Amino acid sequence: MVLNNFFDKFIFTSQLKFKDYNFFVLDIPFVIVPVDMLQGFSAMDVPEVNKAVYYAFKSSTQSLLIPKFKAGATKPKFLELSQAFFAASGWGLMHNVEVDEVNHRAIVTLSYSPIARSLQGKVHHPVDHYTRAVIAAVFSEYFETPVEAVESECLALHPGDCSFVIKPLNEFDFTKEETQRQLSLDAP
Numbered sequence: 001m002v003l004n005n006f007f008d009k010f011i012f013t014s015q016l017k018f019k020d021y022n023f024f025v026l027d028i029p030f031v032i033v034p035v036d037m038l039q040g041f042s043a044m045d046v047p048e049v050n051k052a053v054y055y056a057f058k059s060s061t062q063s064l065l066i067p068k069f070k071a072g073a074t075k076p077k078f079l080e081l082s083q084a085f086f087a088a089s090g091w092g093l094m095h096n097v098e099v100d101e102v103n104h105r106a107i108v109t110l111s112y113s114p115i116a117r118s119l120q121g122k123v124h125h126p127v128d129h130y131t132r133a134v135i136a137a138v139f140s141e142y143f144e145t146p147v148e149a150v151e152s153e154c155l156a157l158h159p160g161d162c163s164f165v166i167k168p169l170n171e172f173d174f175t176k177e178e179t180q181r182q183l184s185l186d187a188p
Helices: 005-012 035-043 047-070 075-088 114-118 129-143 177-182
Strands: 016-019 022-025 028-030 093-100 105-111 148-153 162-167
Touching (some): 035 129, 047 177, 105 129, 129 148, 148 177
């Protein structure tokens, strides 16, 4: 094993490359970023900034990454591959606790979130804005309808896994403070 079981397959088949000082997996460019560099935005206790990060990441994941990544995979295979790529890239290990395809809802937990782990005891609100954006984008593709994600439990705030509630925007309760902090009623 050179890197991990997921990326070793790409290395072995020459689909993981370092060219012109950039990494590529299946011709998708990526960078290795120290978690310390991501902490600033993640720890920021400014809901409007956190929402802007969330919606920007969700939009670019949906419009730029998923079309390259999906490549004709079946829905279950796409979800499995997305979560394996996410885990192999060091973002943590996702578990689908509950997936309701009919009503476009899911509950996902994330073990070993590197950002939440690095901010344990240093913040007062959930911090995985990048992660929930990617989860919302992946499940929007999977459900074939727009959904959003709210982080309901966060390792930065308590021991254990991070938890995300995924469902259509109009089903979130905007009387709850955490929903207001993480989502906009007039989502882009």
